[in-house]
Amino acid sequence: MISIVGLGNAASAIVENFKEISSYNVYVLNDQVSRTSKNRFKLKSYDDPELYEKNIPNVTKFLENLDESVQFYIMGSSYSSNYSLGILEQIKDKKIDVVYVKPDTEMLTGMPSLIEQAVFGILQEYARSGLLNSMTIISNLSLEKHLGDLPIKSYYKSLNQYIFSAFHHINYFNHAEAEIGKVSAPSEINRIRTVSGLDLKNLEEKWFFDLDTPRELCYYLAINSKRLETEGGLHKRIVEMLKSKPRNAFRKLSYAVYETPYDDFGFCVAHTNIRRRKKWELIWN
Numbered sequence: 001m002i003s004i005v006g007l008g009n010a011a012s013a014i015v016e017n018f019k020e021i022s023s024y025n026v027y028v029l030n031d032q033v034s035r036t037s038k039n040r041f042k043l044k045s046y047d048d049p050e051l052y053e054k055n056i057p058n059v060t061k062f063l064e065n066l067d068e069s070v071q072f073y074i075m076g077s078s079y080s081s082n083y084s085l086g087i088l089e090q091i092k093d094k095k096i097d098v099v100y101v102k103p104d105t106e107m108l109t110g111m112p113s114l115i116e117q118a119v120f121g122i123l124q125e126y127a128r129s130g131l132l133n134s135m136t137i138i139s140n141l142s143l144e145k146h147l148g149d150l151p152i153k154s155y156y157k158s159l160n161q162y163i164f165s166a167f168h169h170i171n172y173f174n175h176a177e178a179e180i181g182k183v184s185a186p187s188e189i190n191r192i193r194t195v196s197g198l199d200l201k202n203l204e205e206k207w208f209f210d211l212d213t214p215r216e217l218c219y220y221l222a223i224n225s226k227r228l229e230t231e232g233g234l235h236k237r238i239v240e241m242l243k244s245k246p247r248n249a250f251r252k253l254s255y256a257v258y259e260t261p262y263d264d265f266g267f268c269v270a271h272t273n274i275r276r277r278k279k280w281e282l283i284w285n
Contacts, residue, residue: 001023001024001025001067001069002023002024002025002067002069002070002071002171003024003025003026003027003066003067003069003070003071003094004018004024004025004026004027004070004071004073005026005027005028005029005063005066005070005071005072005073006026006027006028006029006030006073007029007030007072007073007074007080007081007083007084007087008029008030008043008074008075008078008079008080008081009030009031009032009078009080010075010078010101010156011030011073011074011075011078011101012028012029012030012032013156013160014073014101014160014163014164015027015028015073015164016028017160017161017164018164018168021168023171025039025065025066025067026039027039027040027041027062027063027066028040028041029041029043029057029059029062029080029083029087030042030043030080031043031044031045031080036062041057041059041062043057043080043083044057045079045080046079049079049082049111049114049115052079052080052082052083053082053086056083056086056087057083057086057087058090059087059090059091060090063090063091066091066094067094068094068095069094069095069097070091070094070095070096070097071097071098071099071167072084072088072096072097072098072099073098073099073101074098074099074100074101074119074123075101075103076100076101076102076103076115076116076119076120077103077105077108077112077113077115077116078112078115079112079115081115081116081119082115082119084119084123085122085126088126088131088132092131095133096132096133097132097133097134097135097136098123098126098127098132098134098135098136099136099138099163099167100119100120100123100135100136100137100138101138101140101163102116102120102137102138102139102140102209103116103140104140104141121275123135124192124275125275127191127192128189128191128192128273128275130188130191132191133191134191134192134193134271135191135192135193136193136194136195136269137192137193137194137208137209137211138163138194138195138208138209139208139209139210140159142207142208142209142210143159143162143163143208144159146197146206147159147162166195166197166208166267167195169220169222169265169267170195170220170267170269173220173222173256173258176258178256178257178258179223179228179257179258179259180235180256180257181221181254181255181256181257182254182256183218183219183220183254183255183256184216184218184252184254186215186216186218186271187215187216187271187273189273190215190216190271190272190273191271191273192211192271192272192273192274192275193211193269193270193271193272194207194208194209194211194269194270195207195208195267195268195269195270196208196267196268196269196270197265197266197267198219198221198265198266198267198268200221200223200264200265200266202241203219203238203241203242203245203266205268207270211270211272212272212274213250213272213274214251214270214271214272215250215251215252215271215272215273216251216252216253216254216270216271216272217245217251217252217253217254217268217269217270217271218253218254218255218268218269218270218271219242219253219254219255219256219266219267219268220255220256220258220266220267220268220269221238221255221256221257221258221264221266222257222258222259222260222262222264222265222266223257223258223259223260223264224260224261224262224263224264225259225260225261227264228257228259235257238255238257242255
């Protein structure tokens with residue numbers, strides 16, 4: 001089992017999708033909850049961001065039954081993200097993978113922009129220092145680019161479902177037996193990550209975030225059962241496509257092929273140890 005935690009209204013909307021799958025325990029914390037219950041925690045909201053840090057809620061009892069593995073979803077510019085460090089401190093005994101959804105920062109001004117910069121930077125430092133198992137960064141702008149023209153009324157629903165689908169399938173693959181190949185466990189220093197959808201015709205990546213200098217790339221390829229049974233030379237073509245991608249001593253690739261009854265699909269997870277601050281500023285280990 002994996003515990004899925006959504007902090008704030010936007011992140012809660014993402015993690016609600018995981019309730020469809022019995023292998024997850026889902027918790028939401030936001031100010032739209034009417035009253036705190038078993039899996040729903042009512043957060044207080046304030047006009048002053050400093051009041052969030054001064055009034056960190058005690059969620060120890062609410063989250064006392066968390067599984068050992070926790071995925072913690074945060075929307076970077078939300079006021080409730082000011083609670084994130086204080087809440088993460090209360091569950092630090094767990095294996096925590098933060099999923100950070102980055103908004104369109106060019107459209108942020110004032111306090112939301114300052115909040116986003118602070119939370120984004122601090123969580124990366126938490127990941128690099130090992131306080132978090134990992135931090136996966138997703139950009140709403142990148143997702144919109146790959147999903148194409150979306151109607152306004154279903155805009156966030158489409159983004160949220162795509163995020164859910166990617167992380168659920170990667171979770172599944174990490175616990176399933178591959179038909180061939182093996183995805184390598186990333187080095188302990190490479191804790192900052194992003195995800196890509198894949199076009200399995202050519203293994204072209206569609207990145208959820210522009211990660212600088214990925215050190216390790218892990219390809220998860222789900223291929224239709226019939227193709228796996230009947231298509232000769234398929235494995236050879238996959239390996240040739242992977243070998244054509246840039247590789248060196250600091251950029252390693254691994255892959256695994258899984259069976260699916262559906263049409264082919266896939267994802268890639270990129271790992272690095274480089275902290276991303278601003279477009280012009282990178283922090284090396």
